Amino acid sequence: MENVVELKNVTKKFKGFSVENINLDVKQGFVTGFIGANGAGKSTTIKMMMNLLRPDAGEVKLFGLDYRTHEKEIKERIGFVYDGNVFFEGLNLKDIKRIVGPAYKRWDNQVFDHYIDQFELPLNKAIKTFSKGMQMKASLALALSHHAELIIMDEPTAGLDPIFRRELLALLQELMVDENRTIFFSTHITTDLDRIADYITFIQSGKIIFNRSVHDVAENYALVKGGTDLLDRDTEKFFIQVHRAPTGFEALTDNIKDVQNTFGDAVVIEKASLEDIMYYMKGGVHHV
Numbered sequence: 001m002e003n004v005v006e007l008k009n010v011t012k013k014f015k016g017f018s019v020e021n022i023n024l025d026v027k028q029g030f031v032t033g034f035i036g037a038n039g040a041g042k043s044t045t046i047k048m049m050m051n052l053l054r055p056d057a058g059e060v061k062l063f064g065l066d067y068r069t070h071e072k073e074i075k076e077r078i079g080f081v082y083d084g085n086v087f088f089e090g091l092n093l094k095d096i097k098r099i100v101g102p103a104y105k106r107w108d109n110q111v112f113d114h115y116i117d118q119f120e121l122p123l124n125k126a127i128k129t130f131s132k133g134m135q136m137k138a139s140l141a142l143a144l145s146h147h148a149e150l151i152i153m154d155e156p157t158a159g160l161d162p163i164f165r166r167e168l169l170a171l172l173q174e175l176m177v178d179e180n181r182t183i184f185f186s187t188h189i190t191t192d193l194d195r196i197a198d199y200i201t202f203i204q205s206g207k208i209i210f211n212r213s214v215h216d217v218a219e220n221y222a223l224v225k226g227g228t229d230l231l232d233r234d235t236e237k238f239f240i241q242v243h244r245a246p247t248g249f250e251a252l253t254d255n256i257k258d259v260q261n262t263f264g265d266a267v268v269i270e271k272a273s274l275e276d277i278m279y280y281m282k283g284g285v286h287h288v
């Protein structure tokens, strides 16, 4: 299986925060969702993928190529969507089409017009008058109009109303009919990922905790509920984090087999959602 993005031992240090020694492969032909708490390092990682930030150490490769020698070729093949305003504020979409289009070899006016129409965006109004959601749509229309193989998005659903959010997810699914296409996007709305993601990358405090298929995540993690009398030094080792309440405990495990063998019917084992996993792993992964 080919990787369209490869980060090898990538480190970026800021004052008070660093992305440490990240290794991350993004697989071609799949949708990967990038999750993590506020300030976990998602945007920093994405910026390094886009060469908007240079790592202090390590290697960043897109399509097996290095930005130092193939920047233009790499950028031709990526569609980038992010929250910040990428456009000159005074310009309208007609101007932007005229300016951005010729910069790409595979720019397709017809596709651009199609999305502008579908997203109901005005061509003649200055971008600065657009709402946040409209700006995101405009950014998306531009990213989709040059037949990009890899779509990288930093929180594309932020600021979108629930209806358009669903439409966007349906659109992304349609795009994936092209088997060579890859989508990598960060989000806080983990239910978006239930709909379309094949892989989940989870970052916490600048470290990649896992990069696994949705199936693997579902198979490996579970929520366990039971009476606190079941907990002792030995049994607590099965859990990543335990929350105690007067009515009993609730815990996340990545060791479902041992939990089943030890507790049998004395506990309830439930599917852990991505939110559950993020919540219980907050503050670091440590077996209690």
Ligand SMILES: Nc1ncnc2c1ncn2[C@@H]1O[C@H](COP(=O)(O)OP(=O)(O)OP(=O)(O)O)[C@@H](O)[C@H]1O
Pocket (backbone or CB within 6 Å): 014, 015, 017, 036, 037, 038, 039, 040, 041, 042, 043, 044, 045
């Ligand atoms: N240019 C910079 N200079 C100094 N610190 C920075 C810089 N860019 C990011 N940081 C810090 O790095 C940390 C990670 O930020 P980042 O934007 O990557 O997080 P994130 O996971 O995208 O968060 P959010 O979900 O809130 O968007 C934060 O503590 C932020 O303050």
